[in-house]
Amino acid sequence: xxxxxxxxxxxxxxxxxxxxxxxxxxxxxxxxxxxxxxxxxxxxxxxxxxxxxxxxxxxxxxxxxxxxxxxxxxxxxxxxxxxxxxxxxxxxxxxxxxxxxxxxxxxxxxxxxx
Amino acid sequence: xxxxxxxxxxxxxxxxxxxxxxxxxxxxxxxxxxxxxxxxxxxxxxxxxxxxxxxxxxxxxxxxxxxxxxxxxxxxxxxxxxxxxxxxxxxxxxxxxxxxxxxxxxxxx
Numbered sequence: 001x002x003x004x005x006x007x008x009x010x011x012x013x014x015x016x017x018x019x020x021x022x023x024x025x026x027x028x029x030x031x032x033x034x035x036x037x038x039x040x041x042x043x044x045x046x047x048x049x050x051x052x053x054x055x056x057x058x059x060x061x062x063x064x065x066x067x068x069x070x071x072x073x074x075x076x077x078x079x080x081x082x083x084x085x086x087x088x089x090x091x092x093x094x095x096x097x098x099x100x101x102x103x104x105x106x107x108x109x110x111x112x113x114x
Numbered sequence: 115x116x117x118x119x120x121x122x123x124x125x126x127x128x129x130x131x132x133x134x135x136x137x138x139x140x141x142x143x144x145x146x147x148x149x150x151x152x153x154x155x156x157x158x159x160x161x162x163x164x165x166x167x168x169x170x171x172x173x174x175x176x177x178x179x180x181x182x183x184x185x186x187x188x189x190x191x192x193x194x195x196x197x198x199x200x201x202x203x204x205x206x207x208x209x210x211x212x213x214x215x216x217x218x219x220x221x222x223x
Contacts, residue, residue: 110155
């Protein structure tokens with residue numbers, strides 16, 4: 001089974017801190033995604049990557065950046081955390097389009113910015 | 115209007131009942147996904163389908179491409195089925211998912 005592992009389940013950070021959320025997958029998937037989930041808004045795409053060092057903005061990239069230096073690892077970076085970034089963050093991975101394109105999600109990181 | 119609409123938003127059922135959750139979408143798609151999210155946050159992929167019908171245990175997913183509509187059925191529901199069920203689509207050559215806002219299901223004894 002493919003596993004997508006997020007480094008923390010719960011995280012509390014202060015306003016202005018730089019925050020790193022790490023995601024690792026173990027099945028050689030090309031695509032990796034970062035979503036945030038908020039009540040009433042559902043899941044929204046922040047950034048995704050379809051290859052090492054490649055990244056594309058999703059629907060809500062403002063205030064975030066990403067890094068993909070190795071195929072298995074996709075990091076989400078909050079350069080200066082703000083209270084409106086308090087949310088559940090979910091990482092996912094999938095094979096490149098055109099192949100069996102099921103998704104595997106991580107368990108999520110619930111981030112609170114105080 | 116959202117590209118992916120689900121109904122109902124909330125659903126309460128008694129154990130043993132047959133459950134249907136509906137999903138309508140307004141864009142051309144390459145695949146439709148049904149996902150399950152339990153309290154605590156982790157999401158599990160239940161089905162990915164682009165035509166017809168798929169079955170896994172007590173879960174059945176159908177899709178009608180012409181009508182842009184999909185249904186998720188749960189037969190003989192059980193309290194452990196209580197979760198949020200999310201419909202999502204991928205379209206074109208992109209692998210990005212566009213999500214519905216989910217259906218919260220509560221199955222009681």
